[in-house]
Amino acid sequence: MKITDVFKKNKKTFSFEFFPPKDLHNAIRFGINAGQLMKLQPSFVSVTYGAGGSSRDNSFDVVDLFHNNLDFNCMAHYTCVNATHEKIAYDMRTLQDMGIENVMLLRGDPPDIKKKCPPNPDGIDYASDLIRFVRERYNFCIGAGAYPEKHKEAPSMEEDLINLRIKADAGADFFITQMFFNNKYYWEFVNKAEQKGIKCRIIPGIIPINSFKQIKKFSEISGASIPKSFQEKLEPNKDKPKEVYKIGLDLAIRQCSDLLDNGAPGIHFYTLNRSRAAVDLYENLSKGHEELNEKYKESFTPHVP
Numbered sequence: 365m366k367i368t369d370v371f372k373k374n375k376k377t378f379s380f381e382f383f384p385p386k387d388l389h390n391a392i393r394f395g396i397n398a399g400q401l402m403k404l405q406p407s408f409v410s411v412t413y414g415a416g417g418s419s420r421d422n423s424f425d426v427v428d429l430f431h432n433n434l435d436f437n438c439m440a441h442y443t444c445v446n447a448t449h450e451k452i453a454y455d456m457r458t459l460q461d462m463g464i465e466n467v468m469l470l471r472g473d474p475p476d477i478k479k480k481c482p483p484n485p486d487g488i489d490y491a492s493d494l495i496r497f498v499r500e501r502y503n504f505c506i507g508a509g510a511y512p513e514k515h516k517e518a519p520s521m522e523e524d525l526i527n528l529r530i531k532a533d534a535g536a537d538f539f540i541t542q543m544f545f546n547n548k549y550y551w552e553f554v555n556k557a558e559q560k561g562i563k564c565r566i567i568p569g570i571i572p573i574n575s576f577k578q579i580k581k582f583s584e585i586s587g588a589s590i591p592k593s594f595q596e597k598l599e600p601n602k603d604k605p606k607e608v609y610k611i612g613l614d615l616a617i618r619q620c621s622d623l624l625d626n627g628a629p630g631i632h633f634y635t636l637n638r639s640r641a642a643v644d645l646y647e648n649l650s651k652g653h654e655e656l657n658e659k660y661k662e663s664f665t666p667h668v669p
Contacts, residue, residue, distance in 0.1 A: 365437050366465045366505035368537050370407050371565060377407035377630035378646070379567075382637055384411060384422035393637065400639035404646055407630065408437040410468055410507075420455070428462050439507060440464050443472025444488040445481055452487065452494070456502050468507040468540070469494045480517075492530045499535030510539035510557075510566055512549040516587040521556070529560045538565040540632045543582065545615065546591050547622050568623050571634040572641035573612025576602040613641060617648050624649070 370377060380401050385391040401409075411426045413419060423441070430438040440459050444452060459467065471481065471491040481489070488494045495506055508531045511524060518524035528539070544550060550568050557566060573579045576598055583590050590598075594615055601607035620631050635642045 367408055367437070367439065367507065368505050370437065371538070371629075374407060375629065376624065377567065378404075379408045379410065379630070379632045380404075380406050380635050380642060381410045381412065381569075381632060382426065382635060384414075384419045384426045385637070386419075386422070390637075397635070397637055397639035400643055401635060402434065402436065404643065406436070408439055408466065410439040410441060410632075413441040413443050413470075413472065424455075424458065424462075427459070427464060431462060431464060437466070438464065439466035439468050441468040441470065442494075443470045444484070444491070444494040445472040446484070447488070448484075448486040449488070449497070452497065453501070456498060456504075460502060460504075464504075466505045466507065467498065468509075469498060469536075470509050492527065492534045495531055495536050496534040506535055506537050508536035508539050510541045510553070511587075512541050512544045512553040512568075513587055513589060516585075525556055525560050528557060529562055532562050532564050536564060538567065540567045541569045542586055542588060543569050543571040543634055544588050545594060545619070546589065547619055549589075550623065550628070551626070565629045567630050567632050568628050569632045569634055570616055570620055570623075570645075571636070572616045572645045573598075574609060574636065574638060574641055575605070576608050578636075579612070609641070613644055613648070616641075616645050620645065620649055 367377075382394070382398060385394040409430055411423055411430065413423045427438050427440045430436045442452075442455065442459075447455075456467075469491060471489070471494070473481075483489060488497060491508060495508060498504060499506060510528060511518070514521045514524040515527075518527065531539075541550065541553070554566055571579075571582070579590070579598075582588070594611075597611050598608060601611065623631065633642045633645065
């Protein structure tokens with residue numbers, strides 16, 4: 365089912381993002397964690413695509429598993445870094461032959477994240493051009509990325525919003541944001557996007573924090589700022605994993621509750637292939653807030669397929 369059709373049936377959607385495991389050990393952990401998250405019957409799941417297409421085969425295998433073996437609505441991430449027009453066309457046909465109806469189209473990171481993406485004379489340089497290429501040739505529902513604190517390479521928020529409008533005009537059906545830890549950035553971004561005439565659904569992406577070092581790394585790579593008050597709670601406990609987990613989960617619960625109560629169209633959970641934090645967050649949202657549970661009763665009903 366196309367995700368846009370899911371939107372028509374559900375005012376709120378709840379989705380999980382996975383990345384393909386790199387080895388047997390991680391594959392076993394992935395299976396256990398994915399199984400735990402699947403019990404929650406997400407609106408859809410997505411599978412990431414490695415820098416420069418480095419995990420293409422593993423990514424497509426996981427997409428195939430979710431869609432054709434586990435019968436879940438799956439969105440395949442796809443990036444155009446290092447990809448020729450011929451390769452993009454081949455990969456889109458491969459996904460189409462699998463029965464995939466949803467793709468998340470991104471420029472992607474270069475294999476060496478410390479370097480900028482070099483021009484690609486035989487392919488596509490920007491997400492908007494990838495979206496246009498796929499829209500003109502295939503019948504996918506297309507998701508794209510949005511950046512509440514602006515893309516790290518954008519010179520200004522104004523230019524980033526112009527690029528967002530270009531992606532919408534090129535054929536993006538909806539957007540999922542990069543992670544953020546302060547909801548004001550999301551609401552300001554949505555308001556500015558609406559002022560630019562962007563009418564697509566913009567789903568907030570939330571990451572439950574598991575590790576102090578990990579979240580600092582993600583923040584540095586993505587440009588997502590960590591609130592000072594949150595840092596002050598994390599810093600004294602950085603070597604206490606259980607405390608970091610509790611602090612991170614509390615922030616995520618409060619973030620998600622505020623987002624949903626104020627009209628956000630759902631939540632996209634960045635799981636990092638770990639089920640505990642995502643399950644705890646999801647269940648706290650549904651069972652720990654009576655008013656929230658009543659408002660989103662159908663969306664939060666667990667179900668084992």
